[in-house]
Amino acid sequence: MKAVVINSHGSPDVLAVAETQTPQPGPGDILVRVAAAAVNPVDLAVRRGDIPSPVLPAVVGWDVSGTVVAVGPGSTRFAEGDRIVALRSPLGDGAGVTAEYIALAEALAVPAPANVALEHAAALPLAALTAEQALDRLGPEFSGRLLVSGAAGAVGGFAVQLAALRGWRPAGLARAGDARTVAELGACEVFSDTDALPAGAYDVVIDAAGRPETIAAVRDGGRFLSLTPFAVPEPERSVGVDVYGVRIDAPMLDALARRVEEGQLTLRISEVLPFEDAARAHALLEAGGTRGKILLTPGS
Structure with a gap:
């Protein structure tokens, strides 16, 4: 073969x-x-x-x-x-x-x-599990402001969809041409590469695009969760910086596959x-x- x-x-x-x-x-x-x-x-x-x-x-x-x-x-x-x-x-x-x-x-x-x-x-599998597990790290009671960097990519797109399914109102950062797609995935607001991100406006940034500079959008004492281990910012302003990689989890994968079947996940x-x-x-x-x-x- x-x-x-x-x-x-x-x-x-x-x-x-x-x-x-x-x-x-x-x-x-x-x-x-x-x-x-x-x-x-x-x-x-x-x-x-x-x-x-x-x-x-x-x-x-x-x-x-x-x-x-x-x-x-x-x-x-x-x-x-x-x-x-x-x-x-x-x-x-x-x-x-x-x-x-x-x-x-x-x-x-x-x-x-x-x-x-x-x-x-x-x-x-890998992209959806990474996104779901990253969101799990925020806890089931999370109700703050979330920004997903790389929101038009594979992992970032799943993160936006899955956050919206949890009832959260995620924001997305993507290329200007992808703004409509990111909004259709469930982002309540979309920023492009040409926009100035509001400084300190978010409780959490999930970076799925290797954009360490987006830590500036996290409030003092907030959290920055990097899904790209080769582009991690230095901690600043008491922002907690975390790096996460996927964990193989067949029961979680099965639940995600059923969401696809039910039309909840694209x-x-x-x-x-x-x-x-x-x-x-x-x-x-x-x-x-x-x-x-x-x-x-x-x-x-």
Whole structure:
């Protein structure tokens, strides 16, 4: 089977499509024929060597959608033909999900939303879980003013939608051309890159775009939650600065998938490209300004 791998760290050109052995499902596993895998900022960091893979060559990719084609001994949650979506970290073993087939612990998988194309479901796991867990850090009783930076991006767009579903009134910061989209996602006010943010106006800023300067919009003693660990501001004015990365949580992912089914949560797709265009996909994401997820598919 083919898989997208890195043999060394570096530019997008180090990505290659390689022939690898089709895995077999072990106890508690399912074998999945991949429909799509998403490209995330963490994939760029691993490829560059900012978060070096301990194993090379390494298959890239965290979140995946596909169809169960076999089950391992003791696996009971899924059957052949089931559509699933899942999140799995390759940071420890280099076993990413951007391959034609993956063997996956069934505990990591949940039923894919029935109302979206299966390949599009791969846009959900990492970005939506990151957003939901970031909001959870504010507590269920949060009632302050929230600004989401990168509100038109994958994680930021989910943060705006999920905050609005909680009954909050989030503000969004995005490019000027994305103002209407961000408002449709649920932002009560939208700022563009050309606007001057009101200084100290927000209780919390969730930065999903690597914009550490937006700490200026946080009130004294407020909170700045960075979802981009390579662009974190120095604390100032007693503002609490926190950095958060995703935690794999299948029950939470299942709840998010059901929100998609119920029409409460929208998946936003930027590009769908074949595995052979993985370098282009990384270059597009690295250039910034993508609106929604970039997906890679194995093709026919």
